[in-house]
Amino acid sequence: MAALLAANTVAFLRGIDAPWLLGTVILVDMLVVSLSVAATLWAVAVWGGQSDVSEARLAAIVESAMDPIITVDAQQTIVLFNRAAELAFRCSREQAIGVPLERFIPQRFRAAHRGHLEGFDRTGETSRRMGDSTTLWALRADGEEFPIEASISQAGEPSSRHFTVILRDTTPRRQHEQMLLRQQRELRELSARVLEAREDEKTRIARELHDELGQLLTALKMDLAWLRERLPAADGELAARAATMGALLDRTVASTRRISADLRPLMLDDLGLADAATWLVNDFANRSGIACEIEVAGDGAFAGVDGHVATAIYRAVQESLTNIAKHARASHAWVALNAADGQVYFEVEDDGRGIAAGDADKQRALGLKGMRERVAYLGGTLEVTRAPRGGTRVSARVPARSGGAA
């Protein structure tokens, strides 16, 4: 530039004397001017091209996105509608662009939606999840509603503000969730039916053992007594054999009673929950050597309790006591059983080593899981916690009348 300036000055001063110098300088000047114009044009072209490229790249990303993307202007008119949006809303881009966003929102949510968008505008936040934890609904072109999850972002000056919504059709996930819930319900029902069938079978065997075998054994005992009376008094060996037989018969009767009671306390059917539970607790204390107390409401309290519910509670108390004998290393156990306001409550507690976190979920352990399932099936809840005195506490509430099992 300095050289050019110097050349121009010299040419201006000596122009008259040296026309060749003047001509040369004018030519050079023209050359420089046209070169800079060309350079400027080139730079503008390159810059413009670049922004075209990045715009095209962005459009391709939006177009290939798996999730529907919709952009609206400040008036909430649709200005962008990608391929996924076309599929989700069953509406072509040509039909969507230029249309108010409300077209794709169920009627009853439109006013609220408008309010939300204006609120979002005022906050000045750049993006956020829509609808918090509640389900949002969208409307397909053919009138079908579908649940969505969505996030929204905004950009631009207030006058030319644009909002972009990225959403996801959660119908498949909901269907999946519903299928899982249905399967869970069916499995629970199935396991309840299996348990019921097992209970019925046990009851039948218990009855037969008790009635049939019990009567036969009693008859045998009477016959043996008859024989013993008539044995020759002189034969000591015969008398001793007969006495042993008598003792064996007594043990057989006792075993039969025990096996029958283990299978199913017929008392539960004959005497009711309160007496059966009391018998269970006393029997447990005798057999295990663990001091066990029971606090039980009078039998009248359980008058309205369904047979299935009584069985489930009896079995739960039985399993809890068995667990205490097997795992707790306790010296004391407490059982409480009562009924109020159409609910039956029970609690089994011990002063043992306490149940460790995760114990109930052990893979092969089915006792607590079965108990919980059975109680849940009957519409109740069961909790296994650490007791205040250090051991384990199983507590449950079950509706006295079961809706689930008939």
Ligand SMILES: Nc1ncnc2c1ncn2[C@@H]1O[C@H](COP(=O)(O)OP(=O)(O)O)[C@@H](O)[C@H]1O
């Ligand atoms: N009263 C208890 N005290 C301490 N641990 C317990 C008690 N009851 C249950 N547990 C623990 O919980 C686990 C699961 O119990 P359960 O489901 O009844 O299965 P199982 O008795 O067949 O092991 C037991 O293996 C034991 O470790």
Ligand SMILES: [Mg+2]
């Ligand atoms: Mg167990």
